[in-house]
Amino acid sequence: MRRTIAVTAAGTVAGAAAVRMLLHRQAAHARGLIGKPFGEVAPDADRTWKKKYGAPIELLLVGDSIAAGLGADRPKDTLGGRLARGLAQETHRAVRLRTAARVGAESSMLGEQLALLPPAYRPDVAVIVVGGNDVTHRVPVVDAVKHLEAAVTELRERGAGVVVGTCPDLGALTPVPQPLRALGSRASRQLALAQEAAAVRAGAHAVSLAQVVGPFFITNPDEMFSLDRFHPSGVGYKRTAKALLPSVLAALGLRADLPYGHRGPGA
Secondary structure, three states: OHHHHHHHHHHHHHHHHHHHHHHHHHHHHHHHHOOHHHOOOOOOOOOEEOHHHOOOEEEEEEEOHHHHOOOOOOHHHOHHHHHHHHHHHHHOOOEEEEEOOOOOOOHHHHHHHHHOOOOOOOOOEEEEEOOHHHHHOOOOHHHHHHHHHHHHHHHHHOOOEEEEEOOOOHHHOOOOOOOHHHHHHHHHHHHHHHHHHHHHHOOOEEEOHHHHOHHHHHHOHHHHEOOOOOOEOHHHHHHHHHHHHHHHHHHOOOOOOOOOOEEOOOO
16 A cells, blocks of 8 residues: 555656656747747837827836837837827827837836936836736746836836736747646736736736737737737737727826726726
């Protein structure tokens, strides 16, 4: 009996070790593929959009490769470009875009991005999208959220309205094999919920990207994803910007009602 239990225990340990090794290899392979067709630099969309409207709104993008716009072919198709144009159309004001986001950034790097901004810079509204790299690098949720909340607090102290697009559902990344994709989906959803709670607690608006745009990426991957199958295409960024825009307008005090998947500060 004891021998049977010992053999079973040994088999369980060996099986768990094999699963960990498989997941480690899959994660390393996935990280090696992400963004390869595009390098490490997204199109530069920083400029004043719709200058003819005058009196520009200062829009800041902070976070990772999605916030930076990696995967878009043209500046106007990045998340920042799409948001700037959509915001200009809604307000009939010019929008001056500044992108602090960097490809590969984790939540711990948000503070560095803000530290590089000119001390006198005061954005009217800032949009943060981050979290995917925290999941793939297995950053503890409590640590990732701590850095996000600190960034929101700093931006609020600068006088900015803040919108956080929470971590997308990594289960939509079909090039990632199972079981890693299922684990990534669960981890990204857990992080997104924690991000949402921290964002609204710190005075930001939160948008659940998994709820609001995730279904489009799952049902129309050929259209929504770029060539690397990990980052949004121009169409994907158009959908994402459209999803974020109601909360951006609310953060500027220009909209009161919020649609499904959006939460206001303290809600």
